[in-house]
Amino acid sequence: MSAEREPKQEAGEETAGGAGGPSEGRTDATAWQGEGIYRREVPAKVEDLSVAYRAGGRDITVARNVSFEVAAGQTLAVVGESGSGKSTVAGALLGHLRHGSRITSGSVEVAGRDVFSLGNRDLKALRARDIAMVGQNAGNALTPSMRVGTQLEEALLARPLSRADRRAEARALLEKVGLPEPDRIGRRYPHQLSGGQQQRVAIAMALAARPRVLVLDEPTTALDVVTQARILDLVAGLSAELGLATVLVSHDLGVVARMADHVVVMREGEVVEAAPAEELFASPRHPYTGRLLASVPRVSDAGLAEVGEDGTRTVRDRAPVPEDAPDVVSLEDVVVQYGRSRAVDGVSLGLRKGEVLALVGESGSGKSTLAWSMAGLRSPASGRMRLHGEQEGDLSAGARRRPMAVRRRIQLAFQNADTSLNPRRIAREAVRRPLHFFGLASRSDADSRAREVIEDVALDPALSDRLPQQLSGGQRQRIGIARALAGGPDVVVADEVTTALDVSVQASVLALLDDLRTERDLAFVFISHDLAVVRGIADRVAVMKDGRVVEEGPVEAVFTGPNHPYTRRLLEAVLEPAPAGAQGAEGPGTARDSGTPLPGAAQTAGAAEATGADGAWIDLGGGHRIRRGGE
């Protein structure tokens, strides 16, 4: 009882303190400064900050003259693409610089103290009490060999609490971040938790010391949309409740629109625009911000968006798939097992020539397993998988047992451009090898053929002499696509190929895929958890949950509804960087409360109840069908 009440009281004090009230009970280092100073100071303030590192005998600036401040209870977002210096700034707030970097001008003040003038001990104290950080991959931030409850108690050592109080407080924190059954969760090890749960524990740890400044570095990038929405809600609620000054670093403008009061846009180390969130999203002043905003795919787009140099946005026409297009791949009641658990549980799907079929769903829904199974990396336990109907190959055999002609017809492209190419070989080798391996080019002309394929993916063939680490993420991804194309496939399985890319690069890679599809009549299995991207590129969507397809249909139909309640939930979790005006009372960035079902969902649920048993399909016409139940 007391354990549950206590943190609320303290949280109340914290809010008062953060908002400028007196801070009784605070015995930490800031108390000596006296009430007067304490009341007026800004929790986090960056002034004219420049950071550089030395390489090859000259200074390379990673951040130039960055200034901003965050008030208590406010959220400031630092936005930028990779290499913009946003993470450098986030690190600087905690007094951390990457090895070899140094401050060339300016200062960082947290809780009234200049971070970079502090000695090791004071810096440690500052990090223990006043500022906390939650990183992108919480799994890495937790000690794998320690129960999460114990780790939390350790984080609480910064406060003068008895052992029993610490235990109670740790439990209260786990409850506060919305973890069910905090006692059980506290006894688990990090690997026994899901990604979302790990992120929650990391947030609880960050809050343990009751910091005044919270730095979030891409806190939800590694999570799927539904979990992302929940975590963001949690953080927003907590920072309002505790009066935290929050600095959010993100490349995702949807997340920023949802969370931020102020936005700082960075590019190549410089701040190009800083404005209140509503203002920035409604009318961006800097052309770069405009282009960035325009590049973000929207759920409302009927096709792929193309952005001009000046930030104008046009939506590409979708090339319709002919009615009589033959099936390239047909799946019938496919089951894929891992041990005794069914990762894919009775999936029947068809993929037509020249069609993009999107597989969407949360992590663990079986969409990647299904795709890998098609690519021959895991044989299905039962069911039929055919290429080109009856006359050609059986896809239920593993890659090695498929005839060469079948093997090269279905190829994979990967999510992570960092690991998709062999770091010890020049990029062209990745394309040359399949050409030679599939017998499409002799040893002598494989190299020139590889150059041609690389040109097809709109990349300068000269770049392919480089090693992967000398290429940018987008360039590596193009090589990855070229590798998939080298075999002359009919089907490319693209597993989250654009997820790890910056929005502008993402747009160009998507346009490339779309071009390839129309030019070569390629069929794509496009796996993604980003519904806005799916809306732009896919012809048909299959929504997967727990290894089953719960809804399937043409993209228009799926995005207009009525839907399976699960699809609804996915759609509601999508965050869009929408101007404030267009959203009405909800403000910029919408993630509707996933707890309340929309009228459409209620309808489908009702209709389904009338029609039949659990698992039965409700046919809505035009190939759009919904499975009953499965919620």
Place this chain on the structure above:
Amino acid sequence: MSEAEPNPVDTGGPVKGRPARRAGTARATLRSMLRSKPATAGLVLVAVHVLIALLAPLLTPYSPTANAPGSALLGPSAGHWAGTDALGRDVLARVLHGGRYALTVSFAATACAVALGTLVGCAAALKGGRLDGLVMRVLDAVLAVPPILALLVVVTVLGAGPAVIVLAVTVVYAPQVVRVVRAAAMGVAPLDYVTAARARGERTFPILVREVLPNIADVVSVEFAMRASWVVLLISSLSFLGFGANPPTPDWGLMIAENRTAMTVVPWASLAPIVALATLVLGLNLSADGLAKAWGVDRVKEAQ
């Protein structure tokens, strides 16, 4: 893994720009090693030993095997810098020649052990599943037998020729190499470029050579250098016990065994081969550590 890394097992075709890169990384590695004093000392020690072994006949006027009963058991003098042994042979000449046996047999045995271990370790990591389980259990069994005991059994049964010793050392040390290489290969096997090769339906061996080996070359090289020092010690121990080199072959282990009874009379006859052996092992160890540091290979982590 650091970027400065050579690519000795690369089988890539004649691609432009490659040789330059390889030379560049070799130079970077050398520079990085020479920056550390212990590593430099290690490299110098090993280089001196190799040179002496190669040039031994030119460095001394005495034959290492010819008996001279008239000048037996002499102390150090201007004629015999390290004295002579019970059969009147010049100790220095025998020490200088003694490296030949130790170095060649050790090198061959280490090369075989590392090659076999790398092959099996990579295959286990790539294939996984039942093969991996089986290999690891067999290895556990082999690792439970003390190396010197296993060697003695093999040598007693098959005789003590250099070929038998190479074979025996390979069998004894390959399992330890397998463990290290398997751990490293496990880190590479799930990466997307390996998956891409699997999806093409490539066989395990080409995947191993093309995709996995170039990325664990650093681990294999360090393992080679480290393993070599163990093998040198083991082979000398065998000779000492009378199962290695046959008399009158000049060999350090054998020399120590032959002369230990005369230790009080001519201490240098046993001390000189001990010093030679110790410096070689020390040099190999220091070089391996330097190499590991230059390439950022975490030996503690890899061994787990």
